[in-house]
Amino acid sequence: MATVTTPSSAPGNAALPPVRQYHKFRKTIHFICVLIFVALPFSNLMRFDIPRQRFYVFGQELWINEFAILFFTLMFLLFTIAAASMLYGRVYCSYACPQMIFSEASLAVEDRIRRWVNKHFIQLSAGVRTFASKFLFYASGLVASMFLAFVFTSYFVEPRDLLGRLMTLDIVTAGGIAGAVTTLITFLDFAFVRTRFCKMICPYGYLQGMLSDKQTLLVVYRDGEEKQKACIECKKCVRVCHMGIDIRKSPFQIECIHCGECVEACDEVLAKLKKPGLIHYTWGEQGAMLGSKEEGWLRRIGLRDPKRAVVSFIMLFYFAGLMVALSMRHPVQVRVQPDRATLYTSNAQGETTNKFRFNIDNRGSVDATVAIQLETRESALHLTTDRVSVTSGGSVMETIEVATAPDGLKPGVYSITLHTVSEPGAIKSSFPMTFVMPKKK
Numbered sequence: 001m002a003t004v005t006t007p008s009s010a011p012g013n014a015a016l017p018p019v020r021q022y023h024k025f026r027k028t029i030h031f032i033c034v035l036i037f038v039a040l041p042f043s044n045l046m047r048f049d050i051p052r053q054r055f056y057v058f059g060q061e062l063w064i065n066e067f068a069i070l071f072f073t074l075m076f077l078l079f080t081i082a083a084a085s086m087l088y089g090r091v092y093c094s095y096a097c098p099q100m101i102f103s104e105a106s107l108a109v110e111d112r113i114r115r116w117v118n119k120h121f122i123q124l125s126a127g128v129r130t131f132a133s134k135f136l137f138y139a140s141g142l143v144a145s146m147f148l149a150f151v152f153t154s155y156f157v158e159p160r161d162l163l164g165r166l167m168t169l170d171i172v173t174a175g176g177i178a179g180a181v182t183t184l185i186t187f188l189d190f191a192f193v194r195t196r197f198c199k200m201i202c203p204y205g206y207l208q209g210m211l212s213d214k215q216t217l218l219v220v221y222r223d224g225e226e227k228q229k230a231c232i233e234c235k236k237c238v239r240v241c242h243m244g245i246d247i248r249k250s251p252f253q254i255e256c257i258h259c260g261e262c263v264e265a266c267d268e269v270l271a272k273l274k275k276p277g278l279i280h281y282t283w284g285e286q287g288a289m290l291g292s293k294e295e296g297w298l299r300r301i302g303l304r305d306p307k308r309a310v311v312s313f314i315m316l317f318y319f320a321g322l323m324v325a326l327s328m329r330h331p332v333q334v335r336v337q338p339d340r341a342t343l344y345t346s347n348a349q350g351e352t353t354n355k356f357r358f359n360i361d362n363r364g365s366v367d368a369t370v371a372i373q374l375e376t377r378e379s380a381l382h383l384t385t386d387r388v389s390v391t392s393g394g395s396v397m398e399t400i401e402v403a404t405a406p407d408g409l410k411p412g413v414y415s416i417t418l419h420t421v422s423e424p425g426a427i428k429s430s431f432p433m434t435f436v437m438p439k440k441k
């Protein structure tokens with residue numbers, strides 16, 4: 001968070017701390033979040049390709065059946081939300097939520113357009129200026145909605161594929177319909193709904209109530225007794241609040257997203273009167289202020305009791321599990337099963353054969369080959385195929401035969417091992433199997 005100092009609550013304090021700059025800090029974080037939001041689907045850092053049933057995380061292409069990695073990813077995200085909510089309250093809402101970021105941007109753009117039109121077209125009537133402002137705002141909102149809907153849909157449909165559908169004005173396929181519907185919803189949201197969504201629909205604010213406790217970071221108004229109140233009733237804290245609330249009534253209002261805009265507003269107003277601000281980030285309603293130098297660093301970063309430490313530890317545990325699972329992942333996965341529909345059979349050359357089913361998935365970005373070797377003490381046994389190719393992103397099911405001449409072996413069951421070497425990467429696997437040699441008829 002922004003550089004935070006701890007002003008004394010005593011009015012008239014000579015050593016007045018600097019105004020806490022949360023607005024600029026939030027806008028910088030918002031800008032970084034927008035860059036990340038736009039970059040993620042194009043860089044495959046985080047994307048879910050529904051048509052191909054692929055999940056992309058940190059540049060790795062995961063298949064829908066890679067349960068371990070998906071499990072660790074989901075659990076990590078779940079505990080990240082839980083830990084962030086428990087420690088820092090609604091920090092996600094105020095600093096990183098796309099709905100809040102674009103709602104605030106929409107309000108700011110509308111305000112700028114209105115002021116620009118009023119300044120440059122003062123000769124026109126008020127009605128015409130209002131119409132022109134609305135027209136420009138809705139037009140710019142439509143363009144922005146198309147772009148954002150494209151980015152959002154790219155999280156679920158490959159961006160080049162989606163662009164192709166857009167160029168052909170495809171509103172017939174699922175991807176095209178999803179893009180058109182998302183554009184419409186995004187436009188209606190930015191033009192009309194905005195922060196109303198946070199107040200009335202979003203379940204995260206309610207989830208917050210369940211996860212927060214007496215030590216969760218809050219925005220709190222602290223003033224003296226009735227006769228010594230430092231508040232000058234300027235109401236700037238109310239005017240800057242995008243959620244339209246008065247923080248002086250209670251720090252537990254469901255609409256409050258803990259953005260800190262009112263903290264900065266009050267600091268600014270009272271600094272002119274050489275007084276410290278009355279609104280602060282604090283650890284719970286009665287707790288210390290954020291950044292208090294009197295506390296140890298663990299408490300200052302929010303780890304204020306064992307419960308918080310445990311949740312943070314579980315979050316880190318799942319993150320470590322995700323990293324280990326990703327590092328152990330091989331792009332080419334080979335599975336081998338004996339074909340026991342028929343224990344043995346004869347091939348066109350009259351040899352006795354046992355069949356083995358190879359299922360090979362190539363989850364990598366380049367074509368792969370799998371070399372197969374037979375390990376056995378019986379020199380009479382040999383493979384009829386020793387190489388299988390799989391295109392990038394493809395799957396192959398191939399039946400491989402281990403064969404011997406009709407009188408090459410005595411009747412019985414022989415231990416064999418099928419070794420595979422996948423390229424690129426020279427990934428080796430071994431599959432112990434048995435070869436069944438029938439009695440002569």
Ligand code: SF4
Pocket residue numbers: 221230231232233234235236237238248265266267269270278279
């Ligand atoms: S900005 Fe500060 S002084 Fe002004 S009304 Fe709000 S709390 Fe009172």
Ligand code: SF4
Pocket residue numbers: 219240241242243244245246247255256257258259260261262263
């Ligand atoms: S009351 Fe203050 S912290 Fe809460 S949403 Fe409004 S401006 Fe942000």
